[in-house]
Amino acid sequence: MSATPTRIASRGATMAVDWEQRIDFARLRTERLRRAQDALRASDLGALLLFDPNNIRYVTSTHIGEWARDKNARYVLLPRDDDPVLWDFGSAARHHQLYAPWLPETSFRAGVTPMRGAMPVETGIPDALGQRIADELAGRGLLGEPLGVDMSDLLTLEALARAGVRTTDGTGVMLAARRIKTADEIALLDHAAGIVDAVYDEIYRMLRPGVREHEVVARAQQLLFELGSEQVEAINAVSGDRCNPHPHVFSDRLLRPGDQAFFDIIHSFMGYRTCYYRTFNIGSVSAAQLDAYRQCREWLDAAIELVRPGMTTDRIAAVWPSAEELGFPDEESCFGLQFGHGLGVGLYESPMISRLHSFSDPVEIEEGMVFALETYCAARDGRSAARIEEEVVVTAGGCDVITRFPADELLVAGTVYVRGADLPSAARGAGRRNREEEG
DSSP states (O other): OOOOOOOOOSTTOOSOOSSSOOOOHHHHHHHHHHHHHHHHHTSSOSEEEEOOHHHHHHHHOOOOOGGGTTTTOOEEEEETTSOOEEEEOHHHHHHHHHHOTTSOGGGEEEOOOOTTTTSOGGGTHHHHHHHHHHHHHHHTTOTTSOEEESSOOHHHHHHHHHTTOOEEEOHHHHHHHHSSOOHHHHHHHHHHHHHHHHHHHHHHHHOOTTOBHHHHHHHHHHHHHHTTOSEEEEEEEEEGGGSSSOOSSOOOOBOOTTOEEEEEEEEEETTEEOOEEEEEEESOOOHHHHHHHHHHHHHHHHHHHHOSTTOBHHHHHTTSOOTTTTTOSSGGGGTTTSEEEEOSSSSSEEEEEOTTTTTTSOOBOOTTOEEEEEEEEEOTTSSOEEEEEEEEEEOSSSEEEOOOSOOSSOEEESOOOOOGGGOHHHHHHHHHHHHHHHO
């Protein structure tokens, strides 16, 4: 008997109900941990030691807020054939024991890391961590096998070496696990994109002369959090002469009539990210700006047209212009302007697509991959530029675009100015009144 396909109703809803199947978080947790351990078993590693918050969440389905993202303050040991063990701030570990029943209480323990050097060797913290991991590995018969580490500091790596632990890169194992998305992951990615759809509608309404880039960023962040975002990683807001070259950051610049402006919204909903560019014009548009937008869209559509299972990333990269055609000396100099990258709990997952590396290291596109494709075109006026990005889910027959704010044509925002000469009926009415008064 064939398995029933996973169906998720009412995408965009956030409340659990008893009358239809929505996102199944229990299934999400189980499938993510299974995929991580399957990828680990397929490698030559005995276990993984994970510090990356994205990997920690993927494996344990826990997180303790974005303040922990850059501190290397939590870590997980994932053995091949045993439950993961998470060392966390003591109070957080206790909270997990009480409210995260999908793992045994023994999976959640208090522990301290070197915190990127804030706890140096003299404190004893690094060596305590190293010995703790060595003991856990030895208890499972894994001490002699390589330990994959995703990201760490030298204090930790040196302490592990002193404890007799042989370390190597473990990032590839986790990226392999995260490569194909489950149905629940795709639904969460779709929801994250839907939040940004709404934010772009708000941005379009507020763009006008006199608004500053950072005001757009502030309002966008507010609405993102109001709609359920749990982290806003970055919002690019780039306008006018800041468009070329692309600075990848917002400023306090004042929007002016005729400006071209593009935005990128990178945020997380339930751990799942977006990378989503849109371009607008303020009040009016020039022929050079229209041409840049149309070319940018053509490059993007040519890439999307190729997305399907069995396609390879080198063929997608080939439809984009070369560095020389864009006026750059080499591909590294313009890396990221014509670009593709996987999306999931991380912003950059498989597949990565560029002219810099995809010709020599092509990746086959598979059903269930989710990635973003982004293109950039400078205008011939020397100051404007267009930037567009779409997120796609690879399906059996092609792909679905999940970024839905309109981008087929360049949208002009801001005040609509109406000339008196454009109102002939009003002019005729005024003429009649004048003649009547004279008579």
